[in-house]
Amino acid sequence: MNNELEKNKLSPRRRLVNFLVHLMLAVLAIIWVLPIFWIVLTSFRAEPGAYTSTFLPKGYTFNNYIKLFTDRNVLNFPKMFLNTLIIAIFCCIFSTFFVLSVSYSLSRMRFGFRKPYMNIAMILGLFPGFMAMVAQYFILKALGLTEGSAIRIGLIIVYSACTGLGFQIAKGFFDTIPRSIDEAAIIDGATQWQVFTRITMPLSKPIVIYTVMTSFIAPWVDFVFAKVICRANADQFTVAIGLWNMLQKEYIYQWYTCFAAGAVVISIPIAILFIYMQRFYVEGMAGAVKG
Amino acid sequence: MENNRSNVKNALLHGDLYTRLSAVVMGLGMIGHKQVIKGCMVLLCQLAFIFFMFDSGIHALLMMPSLGTRAQEKVWNEAKQIYEYIAGDNSQQILLAGVVTCFVIAAIIVLWIIQMRFSYKLQKELEEKGHVPTFKEDIRNLFDKNLHITLMTLPCLGILIFNIVPLVYMISMAFTTYSKEDEHLMLFDWCGLRQFSRVLNMKGNIGRQFWHVLGWTIVWAIFATFLNYILGMILAMVINRRDTKGKAFWRFCFILSIAVPQFVTLMIMNIMLQPSGAVNILLQNLGLISSPLPFWQNATWARITIIVINIWIGIPYTMLQITGILQNIPAELYEAAKMDGAGPVKIFFKITLPYMLFVTTPYLISSFVGNINNFGVIYLLSGGGPTYVGDTAGQTDLLVTWLYKLTIDQQYYNLGAVIGIMTFVILTIVTLITYRNSGSYKNEEAFM
Numbered sequence: 001m002n003n004e005l006e007k008n009k010l011s012p013r014r015r016l017v018n019f020l021v022h023l024m025l026a027v028l029a030i031i032w033v034l035p036i037f038w039i040v041l042t043s044f045r046a047e048p049g050a051y052t053s054t055f056l057p058k059g060y061t062f063n064n065y066i067k068l069f070t071d072r073n074v075l076n077f078p079k080m081f082l083n084t085l086i087i088a089i090f091c092c093i094f095s096t097f098f099v100l101s102v103s104y105s106l107s108r109m110r111f112g113f114r115k116p117y118m119n120i121a122m123i124l125g126l127f128p129g130f131m132a133m134v135a136q137y138f139i140l141k142a143l144g145l146t147e148g149s150a151i152r153i154g155l156i157i158v159y160s161a162c163t164g165l166g167f168q169i170a171k172g173f174f175d176t177i178p179r180s181i182d183e184a185a186i187i188d189g190a191t192q193w194q195v196f197t198r199i200t201m202p203l204s205k206p207i208v209i210y211t212v213m214t215s216f217i218a219p220w221v222d223f224v225f226a227k228v229i230c231r232a233n234a235d236q237f238t239v240a241i242g243l244w245n246m247l248q249k250e251y252i253y254q255w256y257t258c259f260a261a262g263a264v265v266i267s268i269p270i271a272i273l274f275i276y277m278q279r280f281y282v283e284g285m286a287g288a289v290k291g
Numbered sequence: 292m293e294n295n296r297s298n299v300k301n302a303l304l305h306g307d308l309y310t311r312l313s314a315v316v317m318g319l320g321m322i323g324h325k326q327v328i329k330g331c332m333v334l335l336c337q338l339a340f341i342f343f344m345f346d347s348g349i350h351a352l353l354m355m356p357s358l359g360t361r362a363q364e365k366v367w368n369e370a371k372q373i374y375e376y377i378a379g380d381n382s383q384q385i386l387l388a389g390v391v392t393c394f395v396i397a398a399i400i401v402l403w404i405i406q407m408r409f410s411y412k413l414q415k416e417l418e419e420k421g422h423v424p425t426f427k428e429d430i431r432n433l434f435d436k437n438l439h440i441t442l443m444t445l446p447c448l449g450i451l452i453f454n455i456v457p458l459v460y461m462i463s464m465a466f467t468t469y470s471k472e473d474e475h476l477m478l479f480d481w482c483g484l485r486q487f488s489r490v491l492n493m494k495g496n497i498g499r500q501f502w503h504v505l506g507w508t509i510v511w512a513i514f515a516t517f518l519n520y521i522l523g524m525i526l527a528m529v530i531n532r533r534d535t536k537g538k539a540f541w542r543f544c545f546i547l548s549i550a551v552p553q554f555v556t557l558m559i560m561n562i563m564l565q566p567s568g569a570v571n572i573l574l575q576n577l578g579l580i581s582s583p584l585p586f587w588q589n590a591t592w593a594r595i596t597i598i599v600i601n602i603w604i605g606i607p608y609t610m611l612q613i614t615g616i617l618q619n620i621p622a623e624l625y626e627a628a629k630m631d632g633a634g635p636v637k638i639f640f641k642i643t644l645p646y647m648l649f650v651t652t653p654y655l656i657s658s659f660v661g662n663i664n665n666f667g668v669i670y671l672l673s674g675g676g677p678t679y680v681g682d683t684a685g686q687t688d689l690l691v692t693w694l695y696k697l698t699i700d701q702q703y704y705n706l707g708a709v710i711g712i713m714t715f716v717i718l719t720i721v722t723l724i725t726y727r728n729s730g731s732y733k734n735e736e737a738f739m
Contacts, residue, residue, distance in 0.1 A: 018534050025529065029544035032603070036551055038569060039559050051567040054576075098449065101442035109439040117443075124450070125657075126718040127458055128664045128691045131711035134698045135457030135464075138387055161453035164446030193434035193441075221552040224666060228699060240554055247558055256562075263555040271550035278546060278611060 043260035050247075050256040064261040075255065077262060079235060080242040087155050087238065088219045094160035095215030100208065103170035104196055108182065121165045130224070132162075137228055151229060151236040158225050159218055173207040174200065206279075213273045220266060239266055299404055302411035310410040317403060320410020324417055328426045333406050340399045348395065351388035358382040358467065362478055382479045383469065390460045394451075465708035471701060479705075486709045497706060500684045500693075505717070507594070508689045512662040514598050515605065520655065522602060523609020524647060527617055528639075530610070545607040553604065557671035560600050561587075590686035593673050597687055601668055612654070613647070620646050656725055660718055666691045690714045 045052075046059030068077050106114060136158055140146050145154035181203075182195050190198070201208060219226075223240040230236050237245070239262070245251060246259035302310050302320075309323030317337040321330030359380025368375045416423050424432065433441045465486055469479040492498040530541050548556065563569045566583035574580045586596045620643065628638050648655070669675060669692045675685035683701055684693045690710055698707035 014534070021529060021532065021535060025535070025541050028526070029541060032545050032548045032607070035556065035559055035563065036547060038563070039555075050562055051565065051572075053572065098446040102446050105439040105442045111439050113443075114439075117447075123719075124454055124458070126660060126722065127715050128666075128694060128711050130666065130691060130695055130698070131461045131708065131715075132454050132457040134704070134707070135460040136453055138383065138460070139453070139457060142384065142387060157453065161449035164443075164450050165454070191431075191435040192438040196438065196442075217552075221554060223554045224670070224695075240552075243555065244558065247562065259558075263551075263559070267551040267555060270552055271547065274550035275543070275546060 039260050039263055042257060043264045045257050045260070048253060048257060050252050064257040065265070068258045068261045068265070071258075075242055075245060075251065076235065076237075077239075077242055077258075080237045080239050083152065083236060084219055084238040084240075087152055087159065088216050090156045091159040091219050092212055092216040094156070095163040095218070096208070096211050098160065098164045099166060099170055099211050099215070100201075102164045103167040103174055104200060106167055107171045107174035108179075108195075108200070109192070121167070124165060133158075133225060133228055140229065146229060146231070148233070149236065151233055154229055155219070155226060155238070158229060159222070160215070163215065170204075170207050170211055173204060177203055210277050213277050217270055217273065220270060298408045298411065302407045306411050307414055310407075310414050313406060313410045314403075317406050320406065321413060324410065324413040325423050326413060326426070326429075329429065333402065336402060337399070340395065343395060347388065348392045351385070351392045354380075354385045355389040356481075358480055359385045359478055379477060381477060382467075383477075386463060386467070386469075387460055390456065390463060394456055394459075461708050462712060464704050465712055467705055469705045470703040472703065476702060482705075486705045490706065490709045490713065496681070497683075500682055501710070501713075504684045504688050504690055504693050505713075507687065508663055511594075511598065511665075511689060512659055515601050515662040515665070516655065516659045518598070518602055519605035519609050520658070521644075523606045524613050524617070524643070525639075526606055527610040527613045528643070531614065531617060542610075545610060549604070549607045549611075553667055554671055556604065557600075557667060560603075561672050564596060587673050588677055590677055593677060593687045597669065597672055600672060601665075604668070613651070616647065616650060617643075619650075652725070656722055659721065659725075663689070663714065663718060664691050665689065666695065670695065 041057055043064055044060045044062065045057035045064070046061040047057065052058075070078075072078060105111075106118065137146065140154040140157070143154075144150060145157070177200060181199060185195050185199055186192075220239060222238075223244055226238045226241050227244070230238070230241060243259055243262050243266070246255040246262070303314060306320070307323075310320045312323075313320035316334065318330035318333030318335075321327070321333060323330075359382045361379040363379035364377045365374050366377055413423050466481055466483060467479045468475045468482045470476070489495055489497050490501045493502055526545070529535065530538055535541070564586040565571070566585070566588070570586075571580070571583040575583070585592050587593050624642050624646070625638065628642055633641065666689075669687060669689050673685070673687045675688035675692045675696065677687075678685035683696060683703075688696070691714065694707045694710045694714070697703040697710065
């Protein structure tokens, strides 16, 4: 196949193969994009209800978006949005600090607790997340963080407290930065702290951005922890619970199209962040596997 | 470990007065060896510990064996002419307090060992060099050669308090009668391994469901892991082919579907596949089927649907993760194979797959673990249903979703905890066996 002649002029058989491959990719791409396309359509649908007799909407409107952000009586979406934003900002600060500190320490420093820490992290990863979650609720309750606006603090703690276990990708990235740079700086009289903040961090912008974004996104897309910790405190709901509620029996007829609108509103920024982040993700994975 | 013990022993045997005294009054060894501030901090910890123990710790420990005995009582109040409730013991709080106290005691023991060794070290340093680091120097070291202590303390505390303590607490619940059954929600007792034998006993109702759920969990995890892995790899290779045009566009299409938050796509899928959902409407309008397909109503249908939808979700992820690694496969391997006249299928099975399996075993293990613990897909798609009458577990429930139902919905906390432990045991076994037998463990860098 590397033949020069073949390169310039494709044989009929290879043309057929190419055609089939592209056709297959097109079909697959349609399958993958169709549900997303459908939800965007639904968000502009004029008639209410979850189930319609036609695949395409009969009429189009922008009211679903307006209702979503103005109707505060039944499901207070703007409040949920604000709650989630506050939680996400704090969570982002703490998790980023935790993940980067742990990853840097494990990658660059050598201390007795290093190996045990990595083993413990692996073992803890084998427990189902919920086992800890149920007990976390009781602990938060004992600390008085499950009532009123303290729920927010509870959720921030739950989302960020254990992030020190997710060091693999960032560590993989730090491992790829040559140690000779650190050593040179230390010979020049820099402390480890200066190496961390002035040398490693600027060199690791991709992974810093990746960590900031993933920790910012987490509260928006988590549904289970929020539901268990908020229970019935409706004014502390996050966006994910709100969207889930819109699909429950009592709301679905009135709110289904609004759910679609909400899903689009949440997905657009996250999708943009994700598409921007994916190359760091790919690099991190390749690095983590190699390491 | 041997070294540690001998250090504490040495400190007790050969330490001077201060060092030996610090076995009783913690921190004295440091105060006596010119590290007053640090010593005082340790001493404060000890005082706080003593205060805690007398304030609540001892009580908490004493309550642990019985887990509380007083039930809530209803008493007729003559003066007010109403029934008044007198709060009884709350076993769940007693258990939590007990577990926390155990952790506090463990922490103080660790601190004791550290300060004993440290006092002895200080004493030696004073004897040999006549100088020990001042408090200022210690602080400076925390940002230099001891930076890991500064950086890791908070994350470790977070993990300890919000992961390890809850896990131990939950594990201890497995040995109690804490459940809605027989009204043991307020007061419960230790009951040894009874819940374990209930779960493992195939003849009982719970046991029958457990083995059923376990079987499906494993089938699911195998399908979800390997189908996604192989199909995702094929997709990545097809897109990476030299002759494929518009690589970035194709990649974008697939990545778009995972860029949308997963719970949103899952809920949409659930609605779309309902009897009167978009998919059935579309198929009916096209005249392909006459009555709606029972995507969620029939157990077999539901299982297949879930696996297929998981492929839909998982393939782009695999594609994304594998693209980078695929490009690392040495090109000589492919060229040699082509010279020998191997076709694309043969190349895939003889070169690509073995190479990828070799390199990505850790990734495969973690995705297998992730799938066994994959709560979101099942809970949001089928909710574990269809569920037969009298069962707590539905036909598509995994161990994790069953755990969730048992604890959050049904309040069978003890059974939930047992199932959590069983999941952990199964995962540990699977991980150890596959990891031990994997090429990348047996001999690193030995591929080819």
